[in-house]
Amino acid sequence: MGPGASEGGDGWRHEALGPVLLVLGIVAIELVARFLVRIPNPPALLVLVVVFAAFHGGPRSGLLSAAIAWVYLTWSFSLPGRRFHYSPDDLMRVVIWGVTIPLTALMVGRLKVRALAAERAALQASNERFTRAFQGSPIGIVQSRLSDGRILDVNGAMLEVLGYGRDEFVGRTSAELGLWPSPVDRAAFSGRLRRERALRNIDLDLRTRSGEKASLVCSVELVRVGDDDCALTFAVDMTERRRAAEALRRTEEQLLQAQKMDAVGRLAGGIAHDFNNLLSVAGNAAAVLERTLPASSPSSAFVGDIGSAVQRAALLTRQLLAFSRREPRQTRPFDVGAMVAKLEPFLSRTVGDSVALTTSLAPSLGLVLADPSQIDQVLMNLVVNARDAMPDGGRLSIETGEVELDEASLAGLGTEARAGRFVVLTVRDTGSGMDQATITRVFEPFFTTKEHDRGTGLGLATVYGIVAQSGGFITVESAPGEGSAFKVHLPRMDEPALPAERPQARSQPSGTVH
Ligand SMILES: Nc1ncnc2c1ncn2[C@@H]1O[C@H](COP(=O)(O)OP(=O)(O)O)[C@@H](O)[C@H]1O
Numbered sequence: 342m343g344p345g346a347s348e349g350g351d352g353w354r355h356e357a358l359g360p361v362l363l364v365l366g367i368v369a370i371e372l373v374a375r376f377l378v379r380i381p382n383p384p385a386l387l388v389l390v391v392v393f394a395a396f397h398g399g400p401r402s403g404l405l406s407a408a409i410a411w412v413y414l415t416w417s418f419s420l421p422g423r424r425f426h427y428s429p430d431d432l433m434r435v436v437i438w439g440v441t442i443p444l445t446a447l448m449v450g451r452l453k454v455r456a457l458a459a460e461r462a463a464l465q466a467s468n469e470r471f472t473r474a475f476q477g478s479p480i481g482i483v484q485s486r487l488s489d490g491r492i493l494d495v496n497g498a499m500l501e502v503l504g505y506g507r508d509e510f511v512g513r514t515s516a517e518l519g520l521w522p523s524p525v526d527r528a529a530f531s532g533r534l535r536r537e538r539a540l541r542n543i544d545l546d547l548r549t550r551s552g553e554k555a556s557l558v559c560s561v562e563l564v565r566v567g568d569d570d571c572a573l574t575f576a577v578d579m580t581e582r583r584r585a586a587e588a589l590r591r592t593e594e595q596l597l598q599a600q601k602m603d604a605v606g607r608l609a610g611g612i613a614h615d616f617n618n619l620l621s622v623a624g625n626a627a628a629v630l631e632r633t634l635p636a637s638s639p640s641s642a643f644v645g646d647i648g649s650a651v652q653r654a655a656l657l658t659r660q661l662l663a664f665s666r667r668e669p670r671q672t673r674p675f676d677v678g679a680m681v682a683k684l685e686p687f688l689s690r691t692v693g694d695s696v697a698l699t700t701s702l703a704p705s706l707g708l709v710l711a712d713p714s715q716i717d718q719v720l721m722n723l724v725v726n727a728r729d730a731m732p733d734g735g736r737l738s739i740e741t742g743e744v745e746l747d748e749a750s751l752a753g754l755g756t757e758a759r760a761g762r763f764v765v766l767t768v769r770d771t772g773s774g775m776d777q778a779t780i781t782r783v784f785e786p787f788f789t790t791k792e793h794d795r796g797t798g799l800g801l802a803t804v805y806g807i808v809a810q811s812g813g814f815i816t817v818e819s820a821p822g823e824g825s826a827f828k829v830h831l832p833r834m835d836e837p838a839l840p841a842e843r844p845q846a847r848s849q850p851s852g853t854v855h
C-alpha cells in the first residue's frame with residue numbers, strides 16, 4: 342500500500358496531487374495549443390508529471406495519472422474529426438506511450454515504496470536504540486514539561502532513585518508528586534534553564550516517594566517537543582556517596598576531638614595532681630598556723646584568707662581531676678530518677694523564681710553503675726549553666742528516659758556517641774542557645790563565654806570527665822536563640838530497676854520419668 346494511504350486524512354490529498362496536476366497540465370496544454378502554438382511533444386511533458394505523481398504519491402497515484410495520461414493521448418492522437426482512429430504512425434505512438442507511461446509510473450512508485458520502507462526501518466532501529474539507551478541507562482533520565490513540570494517520560498534508573506512505579510509517576514506534575522522540597526526551588530530551576538538552555542552538573546535535592554532526600558547531580562537540556570519546552574534531565578544519585586563522605590568526615594572529627602580531649606585531659610590532670618599535693622601542704626600549714634596563733638593576733642585574718650583560698654583552689658583542682666578522670670570514685674548501682682527527685686527542691690532554689698523548673702521522670706528506669714555524688718555534680722553543673730543561659734527567665738526541664746541506639750541512629754549525635762542501651766538524663770532550657778562553633782568547644786576545660794569572674798569554663802569539662810569515666814557520653818542540641826538540651830547517656834545496667842515478676846512455676850509433670 343502507498344505510503345500516503347496509511348496516513349489517514351492527509352493520505353488521499355497526497356495521492357491526489359499528481360493526478361490533479363496532470364489534469365491541470367492537460368487543460369493547460371490544450372489551451373496553449375489551441376490559442377498559441379503547437380507544443381512539440383506533449384507526451385513527454387505528461388510523462389514528467391506522471392513520474393512526479395508516482396514519486397510523490399506512490400504507485401497508486403502514479404497508475405491513476407498514467408491512466409489519465411493514456412486516455413488523453415489516445416484522444417489527442419486521433420485523426421482530426423474521427424475520434425479514436427489513427428494514422429499508422431500515431432497508432433504506433435499511442436501503443437508505445439500507452440506501455441511506457443504506466444511502466445514508468447509503476448517503477449518509480451515501487452522505488453519510492455522501497456525507499457520509504459528503508460527509511461522507516463532505519464527510523465525504527467534508531468528509535469529502538471534510543472529506547473534501549475533511555476530505559477537501560479544507569480543514569481536516571483526524565484523528560485518533563487517545563488511550564489508545569491508534568492512528567493512525560495522516565496527511565497527505570499530514575500524511578501528507582503525516587504522510589505516510584507512508572508504508572509504513578511508519568512503523567513503527573515512535579516508539584517503533585519512533591520518532588521521539590523520547595524516550589525521556589527523549582528521556579529528558580531526552570532527560570533535558569535530557560536535563560537541558559539542547558540545546565541551542567543548542578544546539585545539538586547529532590548524528595549523521594551518515602552519522603553527522604555535524594556541528592557542528585559543533574560545535567561539538563563531544554564528540548565522542544567511539539568509546542569512545548571521540555572526539560573530532559575540526566576541525574577546521577579549521589580545520596581549514598583554523600584552519606585559516606587559525611588560519615589567519614591564525622592569519624593575524622595570524632596577522632597580529632599577525642600585526641601584533643603585526651604591530650605588536654607592528661608595535661609590538666611598532671612598539673613592538677615601535683616598542684617593538689619602542693620595545696621594540701623599549704624592547707625595543712627594554714628590549719629596549723631590557725632590553731633597556734635593567738636586569736637588576738639592581727640595575722641589570723643590573713644591565715645583565714647589563706648585557708649579559704651586554698652579551699653577554692655582545691656575545688657578547682659578537683660574539677661580538673663574529674664575532667665581528666667583521675668578522681669577516685671565510689672560506684673554503685675543507682676536510680677537516676679530517684680536522684681533527680683531528691684535534688685529537685687534544691688535545684689529549683691538554685692535556678693531562682695524567674696525560671697520554671699519541671700521534671701518529667703520515666704516511671705521505671707534501668708539502673709546505672711556510677712558514683713552518685715558525681716552524677717549529682719553533673720546535674721548541678723548542667724542546671725547552673727541552664728540558669729546562666731536564661732538571665733531573663735525561662736523554662737528548664739529535667740527528663741529521664743531510656744534509649745537503645747544502634748549504629749544507624751548515631752548520625753548527628755555528636756562526636757562521642759556509641760551504640761548500646763542507655764539511661765538518658767536530659768537538661769533542657771529555653772535560654773540563649775549556642776552556635777556550632779561554641780558547641781564544638783563547650784567541653785574543653787577553661788572554655789567559657791562568661792565574664793571573667795562568672796565562669797571558670799570547668800563546669801562542662803567536669804561533666805564530660807565524669808560521664809566518660811562512667812562509660813557514657815553526652816550530646817548537645819542547641820541553636821542560637823533556641824535554647825539547649827544536654828543529654829547525658831549512661832550505660833544501663835542489665836537488671837531492670839524493679840525486679841521483674843518471676844515466671845510462674847511450671848506445673849507438675851503429669852507423667853513419671855523412668
Ligand atoms: N545551657 C547552656 N546554654 C547556652 N550556653 C551554654 C549552656 N551550657 C554551657 N554553655 C556554654 O558553654 C560554656 C562552657 O560552660 P562551662 O564549662 O559550664 O563553663 P562556665 O559555665 O564556667 O562558662 C559556657 O560559657 C557557655 O558559653
Ligand SMILES: [Mg+2]
Nearest residue numbers: 725726800801
Ligand atoms: Mg558552667
